[in-house]
Amino acid sequence: xxxxxxxxxxxxxxxxxxxxxxxxxxxxxxxxxxxxxxxxxxxxxxxxxxxxxxxxxxxxxxxxxxxxxxxxxxxxxxxxxxxxxxxxxxxxxxxxxxxxxxxxxxxxxxxxxxxxxxxxxxxxxxxxxxxxxxxxxxxxxxxxxxxxxxx
Amino acid sequence: xxxxxxxxxxxxxxxxxxxxxxxxxxxxxxxxxxxxxxxxxxxxxxxxxxxxxxxxxxxxxxxxxxxxxxxxxxxxxxxxxxxxxxxxxxxxxxxxxxxxxxxxxxxxxxxxxxxxxxxxxxxxxxxxxxxxxxxxxxxxxxxxxxxxxxxxxxxxxxxxxxxxxxx
Numbered sequence: 001x002x003x004x005x006x007x008x009x010x011x012x013x014x015x016x017x018x019x020x021x022x023x024x025x026x027x028x029x030x031x032x033x034x035x036x037x038x039x040x041x042x043x044x045x046x047x048x049x050x051x052x053x054x055x056x057x058x059x060x061x062x063x064x065x066x067x068x069x070x071x072x073x074x075x076x077x078x079x080x081x082x083x084x085x086x087x088x089x090x091x092x093x094x095x096x097x098x099x100x101x102x103x104x105x106x107x108x109x110x111x112x113x114x115x116x117x118x119x120x121x122x123x124x125x126x127x128x129x130x131x132x133x134x135x136x137x138x139x140x141x142x143x144x145x146x147x148x149x150x151x
Numbered sequence: 152x153x154x155x156x157x158x159x160x161x162x163x164x165x166x167x168x169x170x171x172x173x174x175x176x177x178x179x180x181x182x183x184x185x186x187x188x189x190x191x192x193x194x195x196x197x198x199x200x201x202x203x204x205x206x207x208x209x210x211x212x213x214x215x216x217x218x219x220x221x222x223x224x225x226x227x228x229x230x231x232x233x234x235x236x237x238x239x240x241x242x243x244x245x246x247x248x249x250x251x252x253x254x255x256x257x258x259x260x261x262x263x264x265x266x267x268x269x270x271x272x273x274x275x276x277x278x279x280x281x282x283x284x285x286x287x288x289x290x291x292x293x294x295x296x297x298x299x300x301x302x303x304x305x306x307x308x309x310x311x312x313x314x315x316x317x318x
Contacts, residue, residue, distance in 0.1 A: 029186045029189075030160070031158075031160070032158075032160060032218070032222045032223055032224065032225060033215070033218030033219060033220050033221065033222030033223075033224070034218055034219050034220075035219045035220070035311075072162065076222070080220055080222065102169070103162065103165070103168065103169045104162045107161070107162050111222070111223055114223070114286060114287065114288075115222070115287060117288070134165065134168045134169070136161055136165050136168075136282065137165075139284070140161070140284060143284065143286050144286075147286055147288050
């Protein structure tokens, strides 16, 4: 088997693993700051597979194959990972998720960005705030902007 | 009169701003906020916050020490007066945070909570409660201050919180 075929097979297996993990977490009640089986498994996957795992997660979220509460929880933990594996890829996913259709996912992205505490996200946060129609989420975005602008 | 503070996840309390909830009968609410009001033996943990919010920072710092990681803390404040017509009790019990004095002074359990009462409580909180979000950076600062003031016991902080505070 060529190395390309092996890589493709690995990518398919990883995609299944990411989607299986997100599917299994459906209906789980998450609490801010508390670890869960889901968060531990997600972090393990990202530590092992780095950018590829984050890419698969992003494709699953953007493809609508992850429930909103699970996607929002995943985004929180991408931020809570702080500096570490796939940092830029995680930050890019969080910045892009600020434009998600679902408010719960946008809130997860706001929190993920806030945990990451990287002023690079300020432009995307300001753009998200300009577009945001929900008052409670606008307040969250303003808090995040305030925090990052003080860096 | 003090206020009661309950930790929530804000997004669960704002579904109507995004989703069509016209199917929810008049006077009822969508069930999502109930995930933040899960009882044990008909009891629910809350914290008392002075009406002038003078102890809010300390309660938030104390509460934040119970998490695995330093994250945001979403909460709702409500007037315990709304408990009376629901037949819900307010019992003085010991909290489980790293701030022993806060545990003693301000922790309470709401009691006599049936399924029906929890729904009514959620409805009342949604109508009258005041929401807030403490950011991880704010909580970090509050915990450090509480530690320096001898209010928080560093020895009982878990490893995740210690690591996040150390940065």
